[in-house]
Amino acid sequence: MIEILDTTLRDGTQGQAVSLSSDDKVAIARRLAAFGVPLIEGGWPGSNPKDAEFFARMKGVDLGQTRLVAFGSTRRKGLRPQDDASVQAMLGAHTPVVTVVAKSWDFHVTEALEVSLEENLRMIEETYRYLVSQGRRVIHDAEHFFDGFKANRGYALATLEAAVRGGADTLCLCDTNGGSLPEEVAEITRIVVEAFPGLRIGIHPHNDGELAVANALAAVRAGATHVQGTINGYGERCGNLNLTSTIPNLILKYGLELEGISREKLSELREVSHYVDERANLTPNLRAPYVGDAAFAHKGGIHVSAVLKNPRTYEHVPPEAVGNTRRVLVSDLSGRSNLLAKLAEAGVQVPKETAGALLEEVKQLEHAGYSFEGAEASFYLLAHRLRGGKLPFELMGFSVFMHANDDRPDTPTWAEATVRVKVGESVQHTAGESKFGPVSALDVAFRKAVQAFYPEIGEIELSDYKMRILSGQESGTSSGVRVMIEMHRAGERWTTVGASRNSLEASLKALTDGYAYALVKAQPVPQD
Template sequence: MSVLSDKPVRLYDTTLRDGTQGEGFQLSLRDKLRIAERLDAFGVDYIEGGWPGSNPKDVEFFSEAKKLKLSHAKLAAFGSTRRANTPVEEDAQVQLLLEAGTPVVTIFGKSWELQVTEVLRTTVEENRAMIRDTVAHLKKNGREVVYDAEHFFDGYKDSPEHALASLEAAAEGGADSLVLCDTNGGTLPAEVAEICKAVAARIPGVAVGIHTHNDCELAVANAIAAVAAGAVQVQGTINGYGERTGNCNLTSVIPILQIKMGLEVVPDLTKLRDLSYFVDEVSNNPHFARAAFVGRTAFAHKGGMHVNAVQKLARSYEHIVPESVGNSQNILVSELSGQSNILIKAEQLGIQLDKGSDEAKAVLQKVKALENDGYSFEAAGGSLELLIRRELGRYEKPFELKEFHTSFRQYRDGHEPVCEATVKVYVGEVAEYTVAEGHGVVNALDKALRKALLPFFPEIAEVSLADYKVRIIDGHDATAAKTRVLIVSTDGQGDWGTVGVSENIIEASWIALVDGIDLFLQRRRGK
């Protein structure tokens, strides 16, 4: 038995196992290896790689993971106790855990008497023997053993004696840590704290960990309550991925532990946001903009009075310094904005405006008028930047549209449909007329516009479309309703959003497309 004493709290990441049980969260073998390397570099203490007894991919992962040069983290294989009435030496699943070759093995066992009698269909005595025997066998084979007490809080509330006795069985087997699992996610923070203290009093000298689920939106709160009550290991996933509503979100827990509670758990917290985005990108999931600490809007300010206060004293509306977790302050401009929003945005562009100046008033009035027409600049900072440049006379038009035309032809003879766009632009006095086909009208327009401009501006080859979103405004107007199109463009170094609004979805798309390329050229000229 041991207590994890070299760090105040150890981080146990189960993104690669428990996280993949979440809907829409899937990882290839290569994805899992990449994330494992990134977690290690960030400073996570344990990385649970999967269950080698459950599928071929996890077996292959542990084979390939032996080649990883992890500098800090310990890799853990996950599995179950031996089966009922089966000698542990003859249990194939336990043997696979050893064959995985990891320094740590995590096993789960039943803490809830209901699960023992109704699911396992065995006796409480045999259940305790299953736990004790498996832990002892793994320890005999040189493994650090983490025991996950499944359904512990539900089991404790039904029968404290039975739940505690199951933990004692793991401790008797030599478990290095006992992890209390809120498997159903229905326990409240006060209950977690009280029960954690009861465990520490009953089984002193063994490290206690916490594993929570988010069914009541309390996974992070419950983990923090457990740490405050003495837990020294926190299990969770990056961005809270997991079964049902997800697991404890480590991207929230980590800064709370380190900044709010003064417990150093990672060497460089400024890399947190990058890690969060990396896992989203690898798993092909959209990032949650409103995520605490790491979300795009976590430090976004929109209301004029708020922005005015932040401009004077950031901590008046920010609970931490955004850069401490790798994030940044974001001033939004909308119909709710005051002049402070405009002044800060202009300053970010290197333009100094005085509060109350005619220029500041003109920009603000233009923003509010356009938002009244259906525009939204919160996610379209590129279009806002162009607006400010134009209103302040800091804009030089790189090209001018003469006309564009789009068509969609559907054939009855089995021929593939054809989307085509023609574009005529002037660059200076030179006219360029091009035509292109694409997978959809917007793609055809994009190709035709680039084809026309590339001879004059070859650098736009670096720009590509990263996202395209359409929203119908005032849907009661049916097919005559205005359409708002948001396009996100990227040059591989950064991205920017542009917006277009029209009763015609093609025109709205065109406006956003043109702004995206126009802004890129404005910034390049500025450099």
């Protein structure tokens, strides 16, 4: 049985761009507990007020079978554990389990900690004996263990012996600098497992060599039964062990049982991953194994044709097992299989022999700068139009003016736009203005033209706007651009694309596609 310790709320917050409020930490702890994580390391209560507040707030929170863990370090030199503020802060968190970091590398003991090798051993043993006497389960985090073992094997093992004498029941071997190789981790872990029979041996790898998952799996194969990591691999420098990759590997690839996290629970994995990203205000990793949008996305025509016959041809696990879904991408690399599969997602059945015109149109548009991979709403409209469907309006022209007060340079500029739109047999010519720029002014003018005919567009809001310069023979301001716009209404989100050598034309194309999609989505695309 493998025990997982999640340290997203402690080690994960040491990563660049990762910042969690106390509310965020409480919410994430609840979600991880619901997922079944047995141990959640909530922070270092002796290091900052936010972590101390978190533990205070968690005292009345029911996490079911999940146990909260406080983190800290051994006593400082010259102090008794009962007189050390950091040790007392761990106890003050009132958690049943504590994780204590201690030096394993003789180089770190003398250079960073600046104590003798013998004093470091006493610090470990005395701290743990005191914490155990206070009713705590102690997990020993052997910092820099693999580097220390390679430099001075005898002393690294002596630090583990001191931890055991003090009463630690788990010895977690840390690859703190993230530079160890899987074969090294496997060999050293096996030696420790054999040297300390009956104790739980753990692994805490960092990802500086892009080997954290491989090292964790190597340690487990060598006998480790305790694994520490973070959701989405948050952590110092290049990150910590990514649990969203490690957990499915342990369950689906090795067939191992994890305490609290069943095979059925894996179906929540993608949602847990994105939940933590959302609380951290970070964009989910598109290419994350198992949980990313691209993890089960198929683009090449040969791949799609095979996957439609049998998903096992190009998928190593069913996407549903980890809460993900299969996605078929449409691009200039697509074959008819991609196109037909994508149309089927939209509820459109087209005979294979008649799909050539739409496929050719897609390829021509992508050559002109469009990209339908992330703009499925625009692809839906393209299919709707080429299969005989009508759009609710026709854009006939636009103009934009920028206004600035030369006499008062402190006065902000503002934009004015006009559009001509045909709705049915009526031609609307309207103007709009905005202090937020020309695209916003075009949006105001377009809404004025169309909203009288379609009041529902008043419920649609712009979520995101991205512009990319397209590489090519032209450069600088004459380069083509691609604009991606995301809109939302009542919890639904969709993305459209526009491309042109004129940035405003590209923007207006993506913008009007966004409104058109919302209006025609409920209408079925005409069938053959």
